[in-house]
Amino acid sequence: MSYSHYTMASGSRTGRRTFEFGRTYVVRPKGKHQATIVWLHGLGDNGSSWSQLLESLPLPNIKWICPTAPTRPVALLGGFPCTAWFDTGELSEESPDDWEGLDASAAHIANFLSTEPSDVKVGIGGFSMGAAMALYSATACALGRYGNGIPYPINLRAVVGLSGWLPGSRGLKNKIQVSNEAARRAASLPILLSHGTCDDVVPYKIGEKSAHSLNIAGFWNLTFKNYEGIGHYTVPKEMDEVCNWLTTKLCLEGSR
Numbered sequence: 001m002s003y004s005h006y007t008m009a010s011g012s013r014t015g016r017r018t019f020e021f022g023r024t025y026v027v028r029p030k031g032k033h034q035a036t037i038v039w040l041h042g043l044g045d046n047g048s049s050w051s052q053l054l055e056s057l058p059l060p061n062i063k064w065i066c067p068t069a070p071t072r073p074v075a076l077l078g079g080f081p082c083t084a085w086f087d088t089g090e091l092s093e094e095s096p097d098d099w100e101g102l103d104a105s106a107a108h109i110a111n112f113l114s115t116e117p118s119d120v121k122v123g124i125g126g127f128s129m130g131a132a133m134a135l136y137s138a139t140a141c142a143l144g145r146y147g148n149g150i151p152y153p154i155n156l157r158a159v160v161g162l163s164g165w166l167p168g169s170r171g172l173k174n175k176i177q178v179s180n181e182a183a184r185r186a187a188s189l190p191i192l193l194s195h196g197t198c199d200d201v202v203p204y205k206i207g208e209k210s211a212h213s214l215n216i217a218g219f220w221n222l223t224f225k226n227y228e229g230i231g232h233y234t235v236p237k238e239m240d241e242v243c244n245w246l247t248t249k250l251c252l253e254g255s256r
Helices: 047-055 099-114 129-143 172-177 180-188 204-217 236-249
Strands: 004-008 017-021 025-027 035-040 062-066 071-074 080-083 121-127 158-162 191-196 222-227
Touching: 017 099, 025 047, 035 047, 035 099, 035 129, 035 158, 047 062, 099 121, 099 129, 121 129, 129 158, 129 172, 129 180, 129 191, 129 204, 158 236, 172 180, 172 204, 191 204, 191 236, 204 222, 222 236
Parallel strands: 035 062, 035 121, 121 158, 158 191, 191 222
Antiparallel strands: 004 017, 025 062, 071 080
């Protein structure tokens, strides 16, 4: 079992918080290793459940890394502790962002990808809160730094977010547009977002607004798909679309 402590310097008066991440599950490629994707679970879940689904996908050239988030008190649950990539309250633009939690998880994820071979394309995907974390990593990649200013070390080649939302959307457009380099990275990063129209956990309109926020910030290589009548879960058709999209964007050989 692989456990990881991740401590990140923080400007807050509390100084440093240490986050203890849970077990990481790895699905090895069945064919030639061409891509590695870190896939992130939703609130209260763990890496195991997704690793089983990902192993069944017809993508033999992808290595999947499925970490487990730290267990922490979550404001949305009245302070009840469960696995969460960051703390979150109500899903609205007015809610404060847990920058320290976001940065610690983003660094933990980047750490997995930093040791992959240089000829392997790397990406991040996730469901629900995991999708939110994937999108935060996409913004860090474009900006070239985490929220705390530490350089972001990974060149992401694909980001997938299912039934999620965008943390830290306030001011994102201004941060991207002050740098030509950030604008170039944002415009070229392929992102696939999908959302069920009957999602009662992360409402569809929040997913739609997140896609819009990314688009106006300069993430132009973005596809947003809706699934009529689907709630807060994935369906085979959606996973088929994810497989097709990844095969195309990562130029995978013989995946179908």
